[in-house]
Amino acid sequence: MSITDNIKTIDAEIASMCKHVGVPVASPRLIAVSKVQPEDRVIAALEAGHRTFGENRVQEAEERWTALKEAYPDVHLSLIGGLQTNKAGKAVELFDEIQSVDRVKLARALAKEMEKQGKFLPIYLQVNTGAEPQKGGVLAGNLSDLHAECKTLGLEVAGLMCIPPAGDDPSLHFALLKKFAKQEGLEKLSMGMSADYALAAAMGATDIRVGTAIFGARDYS
Numbered sequence: 001m002s003i004t005d006n007i008k009t010i011d012a013e014i015a016s017m018c019k020h021v022g023v024p025v026a027s028p029r030l031i032a033v034s035k036v037q038p039e040d041r042v043i044a045a046l047e048a049g050h051r052t053f054g055e056n057r058v059q060e061a062e063e064r065w066t067a068l069k070e071a072y073p074d075v076h077l078s079l080i081g082g083l084q085t086n087k088a089g090k091a092v093e094l095f096d097e098i099q100s101v102d103r104v105k106l107a108r109a110l111a112k113e114m115e116k117q118g119k120f121l122p123i124y125l126q127v128n129t130g131a132e133p134q135k136g137g138v139l140a141g142n143l144s145d146l147h148a149e150c151k152t153l154g155l156e157v158a159g160l161m162c163i164p165p166a167g168d169d170p171s172l173h174f175a176l177l178k179k180f181a182k183q184e185g186l187e188k189l190s191m192g193m194s195a196d197y198a199l200a201a202a203m204g205a206t207d208i209r210v211g212t213a214i215f216g217a218r219d220y221s
């Protein structure tokens with residue numbers, strides 16, 4: 001299967017799920033998660049015309065995308081992984097949006113860097129919907145305060161992002177995220193990965209983050 005075929009399959013799966021549950025066919029933005037993938041697969045996606053990519057580590061993204069962004073200047077990069085405050089500057093420089101904002105300290109660092117660089121990126125607040133101690137994301141109870149603080153800082157908060165706990169029924173978490181976004185008056189919902197993007201899309205995802213189903217399995221060895 002080629003990358004183009006894989007992307008077509010994703011669209012078809014979403015259409016089929018939407019019909020199955022009786023909602024209008026959705027077409028969320030497809031963030032192709034290129035972390036750890038070999039260069040040739042990423043170039044194949046670029047050559048197929050895909051432009052929106054997600055990375056979860058600043059340094060890895062820098063190594064991969066500094067050169068590729070010169071060859072494909074209209075690429076749009078989304079940071080979807082945990083961010084340390086001391087890498088906020090690099091992140092603002094390299095990325096076009098940041099989906100993993102989960103604490104006030106990080107929001108402050110990003111606001112300061114955006115001001116300094118004159119580059120104002122949309123952000124998403126990552127919500128730890130499963131309240132998992134090892135996972136990033138703001139706890140539901142602290143979301144409103146974080147959102148308010150981000151607004152005070154002048155950050156453009158576009159929406160919410162979540163990564164459901166492995167083994168849980170993801171629909172529960174997608175429904176929660178949607179509820180929180182409504183409460184906060186936020187539009188964008190980044191939810192759904194390779195195993196559950198069709199369900200997420202049928203439940204209102206505006207962004208899906210898909211790695212394996214586009215590029216194949218990641219080889220960490």
Ligand SMILES: *Cc1c(COP(=O)(O)O)cnc(C)c1O
Pocket residue numbers: 033035056080081163193194195209210211212213
């Ligand atoms: C790796 C990753 C994905 C993509 O995972 P797949 O299961 O390969 O689609 C999506 N979101 C985040 C935050 C990730 O780190």
